[in-house]
Amino acid sequence: MARYILGIETSCDETAAAVFDIKNRTILSNVLFSQIAEHGVYGGVVPEIASRSQLEKIDGIVRKALDDANVSLDAIDIIGVTSKPGLVGSLLVGISFAKALAWAGNKKLIGVDHLEGHIFSSFLKPNGSFNTELTFPHICLSASGGHTAIYLVKDFGVYELIASTIDDASGEAFDKVAKMMGYDYPGGATIERLASEVQFKDFYKFTRTRKTEIFFSFSGLKTAVLYRLVKLGVYDLAQGPLLAQMSHQIKQEISSSLLVCITDIFENNIKQALRLHPDIKAVTFVGGVACNKYMRQRLEKVCQRRDKQFFAAPPQSCTDNAAMIALVASYKAEQGKFSDLTLDVFE
Numbered sequence: 414m415a416r417y418i419l420g421i422e423t424s425c426d427e428t429a430a431a432v433f434d435i436k437n438r439t440i441l442s443n444v445l446f447s448q449i450a451e452h453g454v455y456g457g458v459v460p461e462i463a464s465r466s467q468l469e470k471i472d473g474i475v476r477k478a479l480d481d482a483n484v485s486l487d488a489i490d491i492i493g494v495t496s497k498p499g500l501v502g503s504l505l506v507g508i509s510f511a512k513a514l515a516w517a518g519n520k521k522l523i524g525v526d527h528l529e530g531h532i533f534s535s536f537l538k539p540n541g542s543f544n545t546e547l548t549f550p551h552i553c554l555s556a557s558g559g560h561t562a563i564y565l566v567k568d569f570g571v572y573e574l575i576a577s578t579i580d581d582a583s584g585e586a587f588d589k590v591a592k593m594m595g596y597d598y599p600g601g602a603t604i605e606r607l608a609s610e611v612q613f614k615d616f617y618k619f620t621r622t623r624k625t626e627i628f629f630s631f632s633g634l635k636t637a638v639l640y641r642l643v644k645l646g647v648y649d650l651a652q653g654p655l656l657a658q659m660s661h662q663i664k665q666e667i668s669s670s671l672l673v674c675i676t677d678i679f680e681n682n683i684k685q686a687l688r689l690h691p692d693i694k695a696v697t698f699v700g701g702v703a704c705n706k707y708m709r710q711r712l713e714k715v716c717q718r719r720d721k722q723f724f725a726a727p728p729q730s731c732t733d734n735a736a737m738i739a740l741v742a743s744y745k746a747e748q749g750k751f752s753d754l755t756l757d758v759f760e
């Protein structure tokens with residue numbers, strides 16, 4: 414009987430590995446190297462830099478995950494690796510490494526959808542144990558710099574997309590607006606900090622998307638913020654942010670208005686989803702944006718008023734990580750959904 418799974422995640426700018434104990438349904442180790450410092454100066458992720466860093470770091474990260482779990486590579490039965498979606502170069506590093514380990518050690522291989530990893534990351538508790546309180550069916554709001562969507566989750570590996578963004582992702586809106594104000598990538602934590610300084614007030618009342626349909630759109634919101642900054646005389650369309658004229662108060666008010674607006678959009682879409690699916694038992698909030706405490710509190714109140722459970726993935730499981738990949742690989746193994754050594758990007 415299979416006992417341990419090694420999870421590998423290299424979809425973008427994080428290199429991560431984790432060891433999952435199948436019998437006890439527990440994450441034994443979860444190691445991650447983030448490239449934020451390398452990409453911050455560029456205002457976003459540079460694919461070539463990301464893949465080169467993945468290549469440099471992956472061997473050491475996997476070794477540390479095994480050491481932290483006190484599990485030898487020989488004891489690993491299954492290797493789960495992110496195969497889609499993501500940056501092609503970064504994905505290739507993880508897939509190639511996983512395939513080499515599987516071939517050399519005669520281990521089983523499972524390709525994992527990165528987004529599916531996020532969807533089920535709410536089943537991981539902060540200590541790595543399995544969350545038995547979360548049941549099916551439930552609604553999952555997944556939000557990050559690359560995607561924003563709502564899923565109806567019916568069982569492990571069984572889920573249905575019911576709403577997604579028609580243009581940009583919510584996390585990208587945070588990053589781009591932070592850049593407009595002269596801050597480095599990523600911008601989510603900076604926006605939340607500035608908004609908290611003015612008690613999350615809505616100063617500019619940016620337009621929300623329509624309330625009768627379930628979808629996300631943040632391109633127009635980014636444009637609205639841009640032209641508000643131009644109107645305030647602190648941003649030039651040719652030169653960029655005019656930091657000498659941009660007061661801290663303006664940054665606070667823009668950040669707070671942006672955060673409240675995006676949270677209102679999230680809240681409205683969750684309400685619509687609950688109306689369409691009244692039988693669901695819980696709502697989960699996952700992805701990098703789910704680290705935002707203000708959003709968590711607002712969405713939890715929505716659920717409490719409707720007698721639904723609310724679960725947000727622990728912070729270490731919100732950003733890209735290998736624990737969620739190992740978790741998905743565990744139930745795919747139970748379902749007999751293995752990959753062969755021809756596994757490639759986007760499979």
